[in-house]
Amino acid sequence: MEHSKGRRLILFALPLQGHIVPMLELANLLHFKGFSITVVSTQFNKLNPSSYPHLTFDFIDEGLTESEASTNDLVHLISLLNEKCAQPFKECLVNLLSDVSKEPVACLITDLRFHFTQPLAKSFNLPRLLLRTGGASSLVVYIAFPHLHEKGYLPKQDSRLEEPVKGFPPLKVRDLPNIHTKDPEQYFQMVAGRLRDETEASQGLIINTFEDIEGKALIRIRDEFPVPIFGVGPFHKPFPTTTSSGPGSSVSLPQDQSCISWLNTQAPKSVIYAGFGSLAAISEEQFLELAWGLANSNQPFLWVVRPGFVQGAEWLEALPNGFLEALNGRGHIVKWAPQKAVLAHPAVGAFWTHCGWNSTLECICEGVPMICMPCSADQMMNARYISDVWKVGLQLDHGKERGGIVKTIRKLMVEKEGKEIRNNMSDLTKKADLCFKPGGSSYECLEGLVKHICSLDSIVLQTQIEAAVNPSNGLHV
Template identity: 40%
Template sequence: MENVRESHRQQRKGCTLLLFPLPLQGHINPMLWLANILYSKGFSIIIIHTKFNSPNPSKYPHFTFHSIPDGLLEGEASTADVVDLVTLLNVKCIRSFRDSLVKLLLEVKEEPIACLITDADWHFKQLTNRRPKLHFLAGQKAPNSVIYVSFGSIAEINEAEFLEIAWGLANSNQPFLWVVRPRLVRGSEWIEPLPDGFQERLGGIGHIVKWAPQKEVQAHPAIGGFWTHNGWNSTLESICEGVPMICHPISGDQKVNARYVTDIWRIGLHLEKKLERGEIERAVKRLIVEADGQEMRKRIMSLKEKVEICLKQGGSSYDSLERLTDYILLLQPLRSH
């Protein structure tokens, strides 16, 4: 068996894979992670991407990036209605994607293209580099003492909800790092709805930023909890870093993910009612300082260990990736017609 696998490893050198993610951050990130894994196994990687929300090629110098026109007008390039955006992209990108695919198949001659890996939401498939420094977390914060708050790259909240979150976090008297991306609050550019002097009154206990490197933040020993919308990426990252969650799902699979977190794995709390500062304050304290939170932390650390075993040689995820790469090598190279 090892001889067969070694033969397959040699075959991978000289094989190219095309990957085409949907241009939403929760879809781009896992596709790039998969690309990194496949690259480490000997495949060459070409990333096809739209101009809208395009990935930063400088972060992945080992990949080739191929941009295609998306045809979006200025008013259409918005994540306010994700279903409409994805539907529009599927209509407007179909011709440019097909033209791009034909061009790549004609150009890539030295290394045959083994297959195309696309996002499931591409229905037609079948036919800033700056990182904010984490000064807030450095030195002063005790292990497992900070609640990290982020609702992803798409979700929106209204002004009343925003203010309840702000006061709930402040009243908990627990250190927090809160990512408020621009236009998270409907009708506001950023944090304008906060009352004058709010941040000053926090006295350094809380910090609000427009963006944070989520994996780096969750891996920091000071982080004791993650208040999340429960997108699958965020949920998985939290498990991989052993950080228990406060769940506030908004749409789609997030509600199912949150149920697994709270009812099946029992590694988080669910904010099911209307956002209210008192409920938020109690949830934060329960997760960070009370016994319930400590038990959740023990359970998620156990789950983290299981995930790590799966990723090691001989683990189920490791073996699944090996089977995937072996299967790719059995495919006939893609050709233009």
């Protein structure tokens, strides 16, 4: 679309792996549609510009201390980032908006969790679109938090975990989103207190999903909000899978390409790929159950064990002496892997996953069935949809002990139920293949998003520079 040329977009992601990756994938999409892109990055989980030569980067120092940056309390971390990013991001915006040597800025796209950017964008007369990096179905539940709290579903009670959630089939209470935090009330307020107001105050909401998997949820969201809703995912789908660094790479760990060479030696559809994201942490006891479950399944496996994944251990110290040697090459363990390339490899037959939304979409795009081991947030919901709605994976219904793990792996890899799941996944993958073709839902939504962004120019172009540099408005820095 030629009318997008000569327009610049500013993108600002929450600096966590699961949020940075889709933001960069969206940046690729919008750059492909003709926009110039400036990505703002914090020093915390700082991005490497050399991996994205087609994008421009601007860096801010949010000033997190070492202890703040290493916290395991995500709710507290997100609260800190909203507090500490406010002033440096304002200064960054002043510089970007007043730089007449670059294209005029059409809008700001920020993560849904960066609530501090709403009043800031308003003060600059800068249109602001929100990015939802998770799915639409889980967003519907987040929106309903006050209702779920009123009905007694939240906070979750052990005695009600297996109870169906009325109005949200097929969810059970155990599937409702939850984050382990020292301040549950702060989590509730972060979701229930700000989500609706933030969305209604924006100029639109972009969601990394597509109609064929979440059409009903997208309808509910459009009914809830008066702003345009764009389901333009999977963001990474239009671009070829490669083994190079890029949006799928970790912000802190190098990808170990040895796993691709190892996969090249394995039979088609034989390998269990196990990886549980960038944040999950488990006990040494649970780690050993996972290890023996993989070993006793008699299937070859590629396992990503991130440093810090095992509580109290640097890496693989908890494994018994000789564990890997005894497998005679049937197992390969790395610290981080090029996940998209791994899932696209013909040797991979299943993904044992934490069910993060990025991983879920990547599996659907590559046609890889899943074994679900959700940990927190929306992962429990994603797992329920994987197993009970789309029927493209299995939950660990037999438990996380080694015997239950073996039963689940074998059910998926060698039994009749596994064949049905693979057929279901094949059908869903075909739908993902079509969504960005002309006439597909994501193709049409992306076209609509581009037109919508270009229509916002009249709001911002006349006033953004004056708002940035005029001391009388109180924003001059």
